Each structure stands twice: as C-alpha cells, then as structure tokens.
Amino acid sequence: MLKIIFMTTMMIPMAMALKPKMLYQMTTSYSFMIALLSMSLLEPNSNTHLHLDHTSAPLLSLSYWLLPMTIMASQHAMTKEPLQRQRTFLSTLVLLQLFISMTFMASNLTLMYIMFEATLIPTLIIITRWGQQTERLTAGTYFMLYTLTTSMPLLMMILFINNMTSTPTFFMQMMQPISPWTELMLWMACLGAFLAKMPIYGLHLWLPKAHVEAPIAGSMVLAAVLLKLGGYGIIRMMQILPTMKTDLFLPFIVLALWGATLANLTCLQQTDLKSLIAYSSISHMGLVVAAIMIQTQWSLSGTMALMIAHGFTSSALFCLANTTYERTKTRIMILTRGFHNILPMLTIWWLLTNLMNIATPPTMNFTGELLIASSLFNWCPMTIIMFGLSMLITASYSLHMFLSTQTGTPLLNTTTHPTHSREHLLMILHIIPLMLISMKPELVI
Template identity: 55%
Template sequence: MLKIMIPTIMLLPTALLSPTKYLWTNITFHSLLIATISLQWLTPTYFPTKNLSQWTGIDPISSPLLVLACWLLPLMLIASQNHTQQEPPSRKQIFIVTMILTQPFILLAFSALELMLFYITFEATLIPTLILVTRWGSQPERLSAGIYLLFYTLISSLPLLVVILYLHTQTGTLNLTLMKLLHPSLTNSWTGLMSSLALLLAFMVKAPLYGLHLWLPKAHVEAPIAGSMLLAALLLKLGGYGIMRTSMFMDSISSLMHYPFLTLALWGALMTSSICLRQIDLKSMIAYSSVSHMGLVIAAAMIQTQWSFSGAMILMISHGLTSSMLFCLANTNYERTHSRILLLTRGLQPLLPLMATWWLLANLTNMALPPTTNLMAELTIMTALFNWSTFTIILTGTATLLTASYTLYMLLMTQRGTPPSYITSIQNSNTREHILMTLHIMPSLLLILKPELISGIPS
C-alpha cells in the first residue's frame, strides 16, 4: 500500500516545485506511473486479503476500485489542461494540488480495515471536491451547488458516526476482519433497526439513492471537468462500496429494511431515465444517467447475494469509466461551442468526425451493448433481482429500455442534423483529447476479455 501512497503524496511537492513550463508534463507522467504500478493489485491471490496491515488491506472488492482511483488522476489532469490555460501559474498549482489531495483520501477509504479510518477518509474526500466545485466552477450557481453538496453529505454522515461509536461499545473493536467473525451486531430490535437505517443513510446519499439525489445534478453541472470526473467515477462509488462493506453488520432478519431502499432504487432508475429523455442540458443528462445506473448498484448491494455483489462491482467500475468519458466528451463540446444546451450544439459529426467515433463508442457502452462489461453487470444484477422477486423484471426491463432511448437521443442530438448557423468556425480536435478518450475506452474494452478481475469474487 505504501509503495502507492508515498509516490502519490510526493506528487504534492512535485506540483509545487516543478517549473511552470514542465508542470503538466511532470505531474501527468508521474501519476501515470503510479497508475501503472497500481495494476499489480489486480493480480489474483489465494489469500482473502492482500497487503494486510493494522489499518489497511486489499481484498477483491476494494482492489478494482483502488486501481480505478489511481487510473483516473492522470485522466483528470489531461482533461483539465485546457480549462486552466488562462490561469496564472500559482492558481494552476493550487488546482493540481487540490486534485492530487483527493487521491490519498480515496485510496485510504477504499482500503481501510478500521471503520473509524474509513469514516474520516470518507468525509475528507468532501473538502477537495468542494474546493473544486466552488472555486473552479463555471457559473455563480456553483456556490449553491457547493452548499447542497456539503449539507446533504454532512447531515447524512453524522448518524453514521454515532452508529460507528455504538458498534464500538457493543463489540469492543472496529476492525472489519474481526467484525466479520462476530455475530451481526445490529439485531432485529428497535435500536438495531434505527442503527441500520443510520448506517445506510450516509451511503445512500453518496451513491445517491433517488429522493436523496438532488445535490448531484447541481454539483455536476457547476463543477469543472475534473470535478465532474471525480464525482461520477469515484465519489459515487464510495456509496456503493460502503453499502457492500457495512451490510455484514446487519442481521438478515431486518430484511424489512431493504424494501423501501430497493423500491426507491429501482423506481429511481426508472424515473431518472425518464428525466434524461427531457433534459436540454448535456451535463445534467449525464448526471441523471449516473443516478439511474447507481440505482441498480444500490438494489444489488441491498439483496446481499454473491451474484448481486459481483454485478454491482462490475457495474461500478464500468460506469466509472463510461460516465467519466461522457463528461470528457461533453467538455470538449463545451470548450468549442461554449454551450451545454443540446439544441445549440447539434450536428457536430461533419465538423469533428473523429470525436463522433468516441461519442458512438461511449454511448454504446453506456447503453450496455454486448459484449461490454456494462451488459454483463446489468444482466447479472437483473438475474439476481429476478431471483429475489419476479416483479423487479418490470422495473429493471423498463429502465434498460429507457436507458437505450436517452442514450440514442443524446448521440443523435449532439452528432446528427444540420449544425447551427452561428457555428462558422470550430477548433479541430487535438491529440490530447484523443489520448484522453483512448485511456478511458481501452480499459473498458480490455476488461471484456477478463471480467473476473473486477467481479469482486476471489480468484
């Protein structure tokens, strides 16, 4: 763990001491090296936990998410170069330092074996995200988006802290490996039920569950490209990961608790897909599609079977790469047309033919076309939910249909049709953008060949 953590922390002095001319090159190259080294975490092992120390350990559930976290930092850096071009060097350095700061917190959150360490790092990721949204957002509304993000997260996570302290008094330990060996601490009493509810609430807001999702579209629309990528690809996954990790403390008798969450998650997948069909803002549309996909992850994590956990893991990784790529594509359009309104930025295929290829690939993976890992994940989750209750097939089936509809709508609106008359000249797509898209789509396509790397099942 330290051989990734120490180079990651050393990125901070590198950012502050690099000459302005080589700032982006040094940081991007260094973070790409860290991302390459992190791939060793995916190697199969006979042991349930790798790199085990007193505080951290890596198991098949956390290793894919850790690699995704390392992989996304260089991509965020590549995507942000144009956005901060006009800024003075000191502000560029602050921007880069803010992005780098999120990485150690996220790595610790995904690998923490001590519940209190997990809580602290889970909360700490909020600070750099808030700085990115409120300082480098594009419009004055970014302040209200930041307030939404802050208060939703803080109000939901205070009960989580209380439950962690209660669990410590009950069991005498907060170590996850020890707690696995104990009986479920939260039994089917009123205290147990309320504690289970409080435990889930923080993760449901982070994931987000439909009904608790209002902060997400606001934050996405106002955030700079790095903030959007960070939110979509990593911070939402903390919610799903938290549900999977903490579900072992709950007694299986309190399955009554699952019904409201499952209903909201599946209904939310349906509703947010419908909302996407009438969105006029491109970034808002991609943000709502994230809520729809994470609804399936929550539903799968709640029924707690091996199949559903595996499907949730694959969907989290696939969605992380796909939604991040869609935000990057939306940003390339925004940088050229200075508008996110679909009607004003249509018909870009004749003007940017190579970008149209990336749009097609990203949209096809988003709508879970075979043989992508997105399809594998959705099929696994739908099968697990169908085995749990046959009624769910109506909701999941309709949600899948609507996902295909709004994805095709997004593709046709941005790429086809006649370009608006006010677009007289447009900047060509450059190598940096093509490298960025390649680094997003390559892992997605390579994982089709060996999906068990991200399935969360011990090899």
C-alpha cells in the first residue's frame, strides 16, 4: 500500500530530472508499472496499512490505470510546448493522482476531506493553465466556487462529528443517538458537497464548462475519477452517519432521475462534441445518485459497476474527441463529419465506445444499469418510466454523435494525418480492461 504511494511521489522528481528525449517514454512506462502493481490491491485482505475495502480498491485501481493513459493522450499536444512547461504538467498530473489515491486510501473522515479538497488545486491548475480557449478562467472560477461553497458545510459537519466521537471518525457507526433535526442537518451538509462533485442536475453547471475548456488529460481525469469521488464520499458517509429513512432521500432520487433525463435531452441539442460527452456524464451520474440513495445491496453493486464502467467509457470518448480535434482543430460535430472515409480504423473505436455508452450487453455498463434498474423498480415501479425514457434518449444521442462525426462527406479540406499507434494503444487500454472486467465482475461489485 505505502510502496505505491511512495512510488507515485517519486514520479515528480523523476519528471523534473529526466532527459528531454526520454521524458514521455519513462514517465508512461513507470506509471504503467504502478498501475499494474495497483491491480494486486483488488484482492481481498491485500491491504496492510491504509484503509482499502471492496468500495475503494476498484476506484483506486481505475485512477492508477488512468495515469499513464492521460500522459499518452496529452503527448502530442504537449511536445510543442517548452520543456519546463512539459515537466510542470507531468508533475501536476502526478500530484493530482497522489491526492486522489490518498482520498481512496483514507482511514478516517478528516483525512478523506483534506485530500478530497486538495484534488481541487491540481485540477484547477491543469484547466486554467493548459486549457485551449480564453474561457478557461471562467471555467476554473465556476469549478472552484461550486466546490468550495458546497464543501464548507461538509467541513463543519466533520468537525461536529469528530467532537461527538472524541476521535478522528473512522468509517464505522460510532455516533450516539441525536435529535432528528441534527441528523437531517448532518445529512444535508454531507450530501451537498458530494452531490455537487458528482454532479447532480442543478449543481452541474461547472462540469460542461470545465470539460470543454480543460486539456485532454484534465477531461479524462475529471470524467473518470473526480466525478466518482462524489459517489464514493456518499457511500462512505452512510457508514458513519445515523441511518435515515428513505423519506429524506426521496427528493434527491426524484431530482437525480429527472436530472438524468433532462441532461440526456440537453445532449440531443449539443453541437460541441466535448460538451455532449460532458452532459452524458451528468446523466449517468444521475443514475448512480439514485442508486446510492436507495441503499440496497443490489443498488450499491450497480453503483460500483456503473462507476467503473463509466470511468473507462467516458475517458475513451474524450480521447476519441481529442484525436478528431487534433486533426480538424474544431469540436463542432457537423464540421468533423466524414471520418469513416478517411480513418476507418478510428470509426471502429467510435462504434465500440458508443455501444458501451449505450450499455449494450454484455458490457460492464449493462451490468451496472441492469442492477440499478432492478433495484429502482423494486423500490418504486413508476421509476421504470423515467429510466426507460433515459435509456431511449441515451441511445438516440449516442447514435447521433456516431453518425454525425463518422458518416457523410467531409466539410473541411485540411490534410488529415493518419492515426498513430499511440492512439490505437490508448483505445485498447480503455476498452480491453472493460471487456475483461465484464467477464469477472466480482472484482468491482
């Protein structure tokens, strides 16, 4: 456990000291080695020092698996920059990874909160320093304000619980019975911070802005790992806070399901490719929120499955959007059409990833959504209407995205470079693990 933390930390001086020719090869291979090592933590009873269990271990492995892929994805864009900036960029990525892994490994609430908030700083630097347009500062401001405003009540709640239990609160029920209003306030303070991070519809405005302005590495980490911190935080809070009746969660479940459908409808009218993928993340996270709130065994299993599957799928979609952007220098979907004639191999990756986004069986996305759908239906049969509508619109916008980027005659007359083996490797590293996990789902469920 600690050896993985130390190895990740040592990547920072390594990125600073390597020769320019070896910079990307060494950092990628080194981080890939750590990713393979982190796989051993998926085994039960493998952790010795810090807190890992069947909830945090799969998410930790996902975050480590993503680190070499973010380095590979940003390689083409970063090599045009001055060397010192490339080193700073790699160090910021590693620092972000370190904070994320410490969040998942935290053994008590206070450490988890500190690391949860610390992820804000490197993400903000990546968005505002390496983003493409001038609006990146607005996106960074949105991101910071939403996160800081909602996390203030969470800090007060944690201090209150620490005072009550006279110890840094571990993830177990140690609280004495308290008044119902206090319980309600504690739950609201906790849910606010984590729901804004996921984000639930209504607190979601920072996400499309952050995604559109962030460089590819920022988008991948945001979609694949940072959104999952919200779900992970709520699951952890349920182990500490007094159990509440589902009546409190009813408005949140309704909002999550409505929000998922509304985000899907918003996807249908997007012209910007990255913005569309960002809104699709909001709709998937809406299902995750609804499932966590029900608090049954099946719904939590579905939550874990969908979080891991969505991590790989949305990250792969952002990679594909980036390969298109690097060739056309635009993200407007109608301008990037006709790629099937120019780069047919890339079309196969587009099709596979879109099918995973729709949750076609036998993918992991399908497993997660099936578990969530059955637990929602078991809780209230009427939810199947919202869920079915959501699935229908998801299929519509995914196929719309695929057809509008791949078919038709190309509108741009620019010369298009052929795909690099680096890009194909990137897609293989996204899709193969997802296929393998669906063969052995007990690793994450």
